[in-house]
Amino acid sequence: MSKILSFIGWVIINAVGRTLRIREINGASWKNLKTGAVFAFWHGEQFIPFYVHRNQNVAIMSSLSKDGEIQAGILRRCGYIPVRGSSSRGAERALVGMIRHMKKGRSTAYAVDGPRGPLHEIKPGAVYTALKSGCPLIPVSSSAQWYKVFSKAWDKYELPLPFSKAVIAYGEPIYVTGDDTIEYKSRELRSSLLELSSFTHKCSMADDIKKYLALHPRARLLIIQPSRIGDVIFSLPALSDIRKQYPHAWIGWVVDERCAPLLEGNTCLDEVIVFDRSRVSLRYLLNFRRTLRRKNADISIDFHGLFKSAFLVWCAGARFRIGSASTNGMRELSWLFSKEIAPQTIDSHCVERHLAVANYLGCNIAPAEYPIAKDEQAAKRVDEILSKNGIDKSKPLIAIHPGGGWTARRWHTERFAELIARLQSSSGAAITLVGGREGGTSEKGLNEEIVAQVSSPVTDMTGKLTLKELIALLRRVDLFIANEAGPLHIATALGIPAIAILGPTDPRRTGPFGGKTRVIRHEVECQPCRNRGCTSKECMELITVEEVFSAATTSLQPR
Structure with missing residues (x-):
């Protein structure tokens, strides 16, 4: 009869479990x-763990009744x-058997309040068993959206109903x-199981994200x-606060290959996941x-707000x-995929x-x-x-960074040249130019125009630095002068004294946030605007x- 009942039990477990x-x-x-x-779970919650861990060669204690x-x-x-x-009969022999299985590399499982x-x-x-084997206890809890509770049973056994989440x-x-x-460890395990059970039964199916x-x-x-550099920088304060609130959480960040160096080595992150634009194909996207999907994220946070x-x-x-929106709300249908968290005001800065x-x-x-990590190799270089x-x-x-993604954001090269000459004359400062391909428009040639107009030596590093090396250089400088672009926001994030030369954009929403950056900007009737190729550049x-x-002289601090 026991074999028949065992077969019936096996059929029920598989039939319900598969749904x-x-x-x-x-x-x-x-x-x-x-x-x-050593898997540990409550006796009344054993159905789902039992089904999930089938065919894994797990040793489990079964009473002699x-x-x-x-x-x-x-x-x-x-x-x-x-x-x-069990604990009431044959306990010593059973424990010895369980420990032997552990020492052979197998896992064991206990309904810890049974039988x-x-x-x-x-x-x-x-x-x-955990003490003698040196293997850890793993608390396990489970629940279903719909289940039958056998309230008269001592363990309040929970039987999931078919087709439940x-x-x-x-x-x-x-x-x-x-x-x-x-x-002491039994109390710790009990506390952990009670908390875990509270989570699976009260929060795992609910919509309260804070309780979750x-x-x-x-x-x-x-x-x-x-992407881009500035947008990644603007997201870092939120990352910092999330890490402080949830120190034990796993936090990953999806970023493209251009901006990945900004995040590598960041102690607030557990993983940087690089989306390589140069490899995009149908196969790459599917992979x-x-x-x-394998990251099993509980919460995704869209700080980009685009398709x-x-x-x-x-x-x-x-x-x-x-998700949050950059400056004009979540666009390109991104609001269909994520719940937008509204800022305090429509003019809130991206960081806010x-x-x-x-x-x-x-x-x-x-x-x-x-939080931006230091890279010793880049610093040495x-x-x-x-x-x-x-x-x-x-x-x-x-x-000095004379470039920027939009040509409309760029101050004139001849004015940069004149500024460099005056700075060298007044302070004897060493001047270095930086830049590369910031945004969609190449900065190549700007450095050559400036160097050609300056009689004193200028160290030209345009296009010669990696992103990590640029960060390392900015940590070395006494002052950074730049148009609005990624390097300016890096300098602000690092707390470097900086002069921001701003034109068409609104600094209240996308300008440098915090740090030691002084903004120079004149208001004109057409501001703010997004005319990237503006010819008047008033x-x-x-x-x-x-x-x-004048601003540079005030901000410049001698070594």
Whole structure:
């Protein structure tokens, strides 16, 4: 009879299990282990873990009772290794068997309040097994959208109903050492299981994102801000606040290959995921979608608000999808894919718009901080370049960026040349030019025009630095003078004294935010505008060499 009942149980488990839409949460807590794991779960929640971990050669304890005989038959059919015994009968022999399986590299599983309760009271077997094997305890909890509770059973057994959405969540590993007592670790395991169970039953299916994050064992957040340099910089304060609020969360960032160096080595990030534009094809996009889906993001944050980022949001398939807008709201249908978090005012700066998302996630908003990692190799390379060009360390070092993505944002080259001459004459400063391909219009030639008009030596690094080397150089300079473009925002983020020469755009929304940057700008009737190829450039014409020189003299700090 026990064999017949075992067969019936196996059929029910497989029939119901195959219809469930099970979402895994924090599976990396055990999948990344190099050893086996001691899975621990409540007796009443065992159905979903039992189905998920079938055919994985997991050893599981089964009592010596008649019910245990039926359960052992089901276990064998589901690919488990039953070890007979329980806390009330045959415990010592069963524990020895479980530990032997652990030492062979297998995982084990315990219904830690079984076989007969009391409800949610930990028996010591799982903790003892973790102690003797050196493998961690992994708390496990599960729930389904629709399930039947057997309220008269001591364990309040939960049977998921067919075709339900379901979730299985794993807590962070709990290690037991010789210095720990079984009682102390049992309390820790019980606390972890209760919190995890509260999450799976109250939050995993709900829409309250703050509660979801607060109770999640290790939430996974995916930031999507693929480009450009300035936009990536503007997103960093929000990243900083999110990391402070959720120090144990996994945070990834999708970025294109141009801007990836800005994020590499960032201690606020667990992973930088590079979207390589040069490799885009149908096959690449499909593979990239699979890559993002495997990240199992709980929350995606679209800081870009355009079709490209919306596509990446769709690829990620996160449980919650939120976003902020740059300056003109979420555009190009991106609002269809993510919930837009509105800023305080329509004129809010991009940084403030992104911080509104952090605030929505329950973060405390601090003064803007820009986490940018130092790269020692890049710093060494910059030192070599400066030394090779005979830069006198006793004199001020000024870097100038005469380019910018829009030609309408560029101050005249002859005025830069005059400014350089005056700075060299008044302070003896060493001047270096930087630039490359910032935006869609090449900056090539601007440096040559300026150098040709200056009689004193100028170190021209245009097109010669990587992004990491540019950052390293900016950490060295005493002053940075630039049009509005990515390098200016990097200097602001680094807290470098800087002079921003601004024209058509609105600094309240996209200008330098924080730092030690002084803005020089004249108001004209047509501002702000997005005419990238403006020929009159009235706003830039009004900016004189004298006022930039005066601001530079005031800002320049001697070494």
